[in-house]
Amino acid sequence: MAFLDLFIVNKSGGLIHHRSLSEKAPQIGTNEWLRIGSTFHSLHAIAAEASPVRGKIDDGIELIESEGLVLCCFQTRTGIKFVLTAEPGTGYLQKVLKEIYVAYTDCALKDPFYELEMPIRCELFTQAVNDVMSRFGNR
Amino acid sequence: NNRTRRRKQTKNQPYSIDNNKDLLLTFIAFKMSRQTAMPTSILDRPLTRGRTEQVSLSAFGLMYSELVQYHQNRVSSIPELERRLESSGYGVGFKVLELLAFRGREAKRETRIMSILQFISVTAWKSLFGKGADSLERSLDNADEYMIFDNNPITSTFLSSHKSSADAYISGIIAGILEGAGFTARVQAVCPSADEGDARGIIGLPRRKDKAVFVVKFADKVLERDAALG
Numbered sequence: 001m002a003f004l005d006l007f008i009v010n011k012s013g014g015l016i017h018h019r020s021l022s023e024k025a026p027q028i029g030t031n032e033w034l035r036i037g038s039t040f041h042s043l044h045a046i047a048a049e050a051s052p053v054r055g056k057i058d059d060g061i062e063l064i065e066s067e068g069l070v071l072c073c074f075q076t077r078t079g080i081k082f083v084l085t086a087e088p089g090t091g092y093l094q095k096v097l098k099e100i101y102v103a104y105t106d107c108a109l110k111d112p113f114y115e116l117e118m119p120i121r122c123e124l125f126t127q128a129v130n131d132v133m134s135r136f137g138n139r
Numbered sequence: 140n141n142r143t144r145r146r147k148q149t150k151n152q153p154y155s156i157d158n159n160k161d162l163l164l165t166f167i168a169f170k171m172s173r174q175t176a177m178p179t180s181i182l183d184r185p186l187t188r189g190r191t192e193q194v195s196l197s198a199f200g201l202m203y204s205e206l207v208q209y210h211q212n213r214v215s216s217i218p219e220l221e222r223r224l225e226s227s228g229y230g231v232g233f234k235v236l237e238l239l240a241f242r243g244r245e246a247k248r249e250t251r252i253m254s255i256l257q258f259i260s261v262t263a264w265k266s267l268f269g270k271g272a273d274s275l276e277r278s279l280d281n282a283d284e285y286m287i288f289d290n291n292p293i294t295s296t297f298l299s300s301h302k303s304s305a306d307a308y309i310s311g312i313i314a315g316i317l318e319g320a321g322f323t324a325r326v327q328a329v330c331p332s333a334d335e336g337d338a339r340g341i342i343g344l345p346r347r348k349d350k351a352v353f354v355v356k357f358a359d360k361v362l363e364r365d366a367a368l369g
Contacts, residue, residue, distance in 0.1 A: 106344060110200040110297035112207035112305070122299035127345035 003133065004069075004085045006100065007033065010117045011079035013041035017120040021133055024087070040083060044073065063093075072097060080104075096136055103128035186241060193269075196341070200297045207305060221304050225311035225326075232315015239266055248320065252285070252357065252365045255320050259313060260287050267312070268293060278354075283362050287313070287353040290333060295351065296341060303330040306351050313353055323358040 004025040007018040015037030048059035064071040072093035107125035210223040249255040260272035278284035295302035306328035
């Protein structure tokens, strides 16, 4: 019952933030993370196109469940994707993603020195994500 | 038949003084109804506050972020950005001083350094930011320096870097108030790390690890004048 990784992909598919949320998370290098981010972005877009039922703005991959992993994605209206991976059986994934989105709007979007679509280097955001994680009992 | 009769009654009256008075009354009635129907411009509202209004912190944060980005696109260095933000706040300071002096209805203006600084750290701060400054101290090292402490100024609440540069706006406000009151001074914002006791958190944001100190350095003439006053 633990969250593993968080990564944030911008509108064009570039990775703007990634961090591991517990020690059980796999050790992946930065380049690998960039590849994962852009691959997920492409898969998300393909899934939206291939879906038999269309219509909403936020079509695309929302949840991937497998034996070893649960992956949840939240796409904002501006095309930013917040992706959270966790061990199977972890609850509140959508809620945590929404909280992280709120933290993003507060700490990154209101910071005049943060450039949009660029990697997030705001310490306040990191601390806010830590707070969200501790509130949802991440061990 | 009824229709033709009504038409005869409403044919145009010749221009006369009575018509003019009716016109004036209808115009006044229309204007008054317009005033209650449409919101009045902020410049027409009375200066004395009927009820205290509140602005959301997020709205201020986003607008101030745009102000900083506007200046940042036009400068080539951080000190220049700080100067621009300070001059933006300078004008605000003058106007805030006038407004608060009018609303406070005080008969006398402040002439001593300590009283004008108290006015700033208590009255001006409360009017601008909703609460007084956290403390006002005199520097031990320099006789001409005073410090106003604020644990979480709203100009740098959402920032992660260059916080003292963003607080230059508040430095400008303080400098404007002082200049308007007749105390020439230079104000500088610094950002030392906060002690454990300074619990100034905003709900929803992580606790701030540093605080802001506004160092006020008065001109020599001001200090001499204050000393001469006894």
